Amino acid sequence: MSKNKFTQKGSGSIIVRLKKNSNNQPHFTMLNTINLTKKFLFSTLFISSVAFAQVDVQALSQELPQGASLAFVAKNLSNDQIVADYNPSTFMLPASTQKVFTALASKLVLGDQFQFETSVLTNGTVQNGVLNGDLIVKFTGDPDLTSGQLYNLLAQVKKQNINQINGNLILDTSIFASHDRGIGWIWNDLTMCFNAPPSAANIDGNCFSVNLDANQPVGADVKFNIPSQFPIQVFGSVKVVGSDEAPYCQLDVIVHDNNRYQIKGCMAPQSQPFGLSFAVQDPDAYAAAIVQRQLNRLGIQFNGQVQIPHQPQNGTVLAQHLSKPLPDLLKKMMKKSDNQIADSLFRTVAYHTYNRPASFQLGAMALKRVLSTQAGVKFGHTIVADGSGLSRHNLIDPNTMLQALEYIAKNESTLHLMETFPIAGVDGTISGRGGLIQPPLVKNVLAKTGSLKGVYNLAGFMTNARGEKVAFVQFINGYSTGELENKTKRAPLVNFESKLYNAIYAQ
Known part of the structure; x- marks a missing residue:
């Protein structure tokens, strides 16, 4: 030749x-x-049709407001083909889609039989109704523990003929270490209940409510009404103002030590009580106060000191409370996007992985280690700061999230995780998602949402018109319609999602 x-x-x-x-x-x-062969012609036409069939995400992105950033990928899991992608390797804030990682890691490390345990122990002995020794309350991060359940736990102690404690009250919260909030959590959200610290001692979600009585004449002070079960203090100065001043009013809360809250500002007259909810700032002090109140209510005398040591405590178990098993906790976490369940599990996975008190930093190490070694997720340069997605330090790209979704779908027969995802038009955080509640998408899209200021994310699955399973990841950051703060600001998002997912369905 x-x-x-x-x-x-x-x-x-x-x-x-x-x-x-x-x-x-x-x-x-x-x-x-x-004389080209028919086989060659068919192959050429097939390749062209596949390329042509891809959804034009870039064109559809014009529906979004100016300035919004989009990263997207969708993969047909039946034929292993990417059917739509746009900036799939671009890092974005994942927001609560981060819970997909947390759910998968929890399943792989903890297993379906896992339950959080809250227990009461003693290092002493009981004689003639007197406990000669310390009463130890061991908390392990149960995010669903209520004050009522804690009371019932202590009531079991009372039934063991214990009327007096000659010793100290020891709270064992040693399962977790360092700060009870993740790095990158926004400071001015820390008093909000969705930002309540997911600590080892977590009672009633570490959240309490206050009623403001503004049914007062203009110029008078608003009255604060605090339900008696909450061991906190709320004080401050909030004035009732007229209609000319009300549009400029703002309520601010300043946090002081020992769970004291100062509220400042003004508000218009209100005929009904105005409710506010706040996150507990010192969970250990809050738990100690509740336990002491409940012991007093049960008629158990205690005059010792309250201690919170760093080392785990041992003793004879007097009573025990178990949370719901992991599958129930995951369903609540995913459907309702519960941040406290997510971050409690995040650190609990780390505790069981490394067998040491778990910080948020250790949680990040554990999650990456577990998902990379057991699920084959390649994290590359991604940043994981927490398990809930609250942190503004998290940086994930759609391709990385897609790997987790693929593993879930491939192993669903043993994981049973897809059933925890919210269902469009049915339940959870996409029950009313405007772009997904009409046929053929309604009841057909399963997706974990992720929402922060300017963030509208989705990660999940749908079944297309041919009955094939499609996994998808949508990251939208920097979404803003300017000063328009009512529901119409979602109109561009609704149009975009409706067109995009209908196009994917038709593939």
Whole structure:
């Protein structure tokens, strides 16, 4: 064969001659094509049709407000083909889609039989109704523990003929270490209940409510009414103002030590009590106060000190409370996007992985280690700061999240995780998602949402028109419609999602 001619023999041939252009540079020129096989033609047409069939996400992204950033990927899991993608390797804030990682890691490490345990122990003995020794309350991060359940736990102690404690009250919260909030959590959200600290001692979600009575004359002070079961203090100065001043009013809360809250500002007259909820700032002090109140209510005398040591405590178990098993906790976490369940599990996974008190930093190490070694997720340069997605330090790209979704789908027969995802038009955080509540998407899209200021994310599954399973990840950051803060600001999002997912369904 000459060096300037290529010949393919068989059922057909292609002759190409090497020539030089005006710049004396070589280029190839097709001279003749004959007798192409049907197989070659079919392959060419098939490749072209696949490329053409991809959803044009870039064109659809024009529905979003100016300035919004989009990263997206969708994969047909039945034929292992990407059906739509746009910036799939771009890092974004995942928000609560981060809970997909947390749910998967929890399943792999803790298992379906796992339950959080809250127990009461003693290192002493009981004689004639007196406990000679310390009463130890061991908390392990149960995010669903209520004050009523804690009372019932202590009531079991009372039934063991214990009327007096000659010792100290020890709260064992040693399962977790360092701060009870993740790095990158916004400071001015820390008093909000969705930002309540997911600590080892977690009672009633570490959240309490206060009623403001503004049914007062203009110029008077608003009255604060605090339900008696909450061992906190609320004080401050909030004035009732007229209609001319009310549009400029703002309520601010300042947090002081020992769970004291100062509220400042003003508000218009209200005929009904105005409710506010706040996150507990010192969970250990809060738990200690509740336990002491409940002991007093049960008629158990206690005059010792309250201690919170760093080391785990041992003793004879007097009573025990178990949370609901992991599948129930995960369903609540995913359907309702419960941040405290997510971050309690995040650190609990770390505790069981490394067998040491778990910080948020250790949680990040554990999650990456578990998902990379057991689920094959390649994290690359991604940043994981918490298990809930609250942190503004989290950076995930759609391709990485897609790997977790693929593993879930492939192993669903043992994981049973897809049933925890919210269902469009049915339940959870996408029950009323405007772009997904009409056929054929309603009841057909299963997706974990992720929402922060300017963030509208989805990660989940749908079944297309041919009955094939499709996994998808949508990250939208920087979404803003300016000063329009009512529900119409979602209109561009509704239009975008409706067109995008209907197009994917039709693939």
